[in-house]
Amino acid sequence: MGSGAGHLAVRLVQAHGACVTGIELSPSQHERAVTSPADVQGVQFVQGDVAEYLAGAEPFDAAYAIGTLGFIDPHRSLSALRDGLRPGAPLILSLLVEHAPATEGGRVLDAGCGTGELAVFLASLGHSVEAADFAEGALDRARAEHAEDNVRWLCLDPYDSRTRPVSGHTPRG
Structure with missing residues (x-):
């Protein structure tokens, strides 16, 4: 769907x-x-x-x-x-529950982040965000377009429990 x-x-x-x-x-x-x-x-x-x-x-x-x-x-x-x-x-x-209570500055995992729009939005609210996707092209685009945002980008294989950071990106902190 x-x-x-x-x-x-x-x-x-x-x-x-x-x-x-x-x-x-x-x-x-x-x-x-x-x-x-x-x-x-x-x-x-x-x-x-x-x-x-x-x-x-x-x-x-x-x-x-x-x-x-x-x-x-x-x-x-x-x-x-x-x-x-x-x-x-x-x-x-x-699902994303828009109005779910969340502590400002809390940790958030955006699984299936695509090009990162939601991850960047959540980071702008003060959350520490890890954004994961299996599509390396989408992650490369997210990293390039949102390099200044406090998001840790992770390459994720949904069939393997290991993740790896997207090369060349360290979030501000």
Whole structure:
């Protein structure tokens, strides 16, 4: 759900041999997805509404939504996911709760940070932020665009428990 430019979908296919369908509402993000990993077999990108797509599709073995549910009606999308997954299939969600209480200056992990906009925002609120992603290109862009911000950028492989700092970056402190 909300496959964006398709990086995680491609990674799942390449690393695990999964067959992945990425569903993206945004036409521009969908266009990025279908043009960048054009030679990867086992991944299909669909542009459209996830609830409408799931209503007509065969049930899936798993689903993930990284940051997506905060932008769509959860009542509609969660019921569509319930009906669009096989019984017992895992649903992996990552959500940002905007108004959750947090201590100023607290530690925050932005997992799946992409190009770092949320990490930089959280750092501007006084939090100590570690921002992790598996997409090295996105991390390089984040580091280049936000070098002055107090964010520690980490390269993360979601299938390996080790992380490594993005080269050439030490946060201010």
